[in-house]
Amino acid sequence: MANISPSPDLSGCGKSTLLSILGLLDTPSGGSYALKGSEVANLSFPERARIRNREIGFIFQSFNLDWRSHRL
Numbered sequence: 897m898a899n900i901s902p903s904p905d906l907s908g909c910g911k912s913t914l915l916s917i918l919g920l921l922d923t924p925s926g927g928s929y930a931l932k933g934s935e936v937a938n939l940s941f942p943e944r945a946r947i948r949n950r951e952i953g954f955i956f957q958s959f960n961l962d963w964r965s966h967r968l
Contacts, residue, residue: 915954917929917936919952919954920936920939920944920945920947920948920952921948923936924936931947931951932947
């Protein structure tokens with residue numbers, strides 16, 4: 897997904913909310929969203945977790961590693 901805007905300041909435009917909804921981390925407050933034929937709002941928490949684990953992946957722009965895992 898790319899968010900293209902003429903304005904360089906995209907703060908507050910809903911990017912994180914959209915990714916949370918698409919990634920089944922949050923439920924939409926309106927409208928509908930179907931993933932592989934299933935309405936997301938009707939999925940139980942365990943169903944959402946199963947789909948997230950098997951079907952969805954996130955790539956983060958920066959690493960959020962535990963500092964204790966670093967070796968110097």
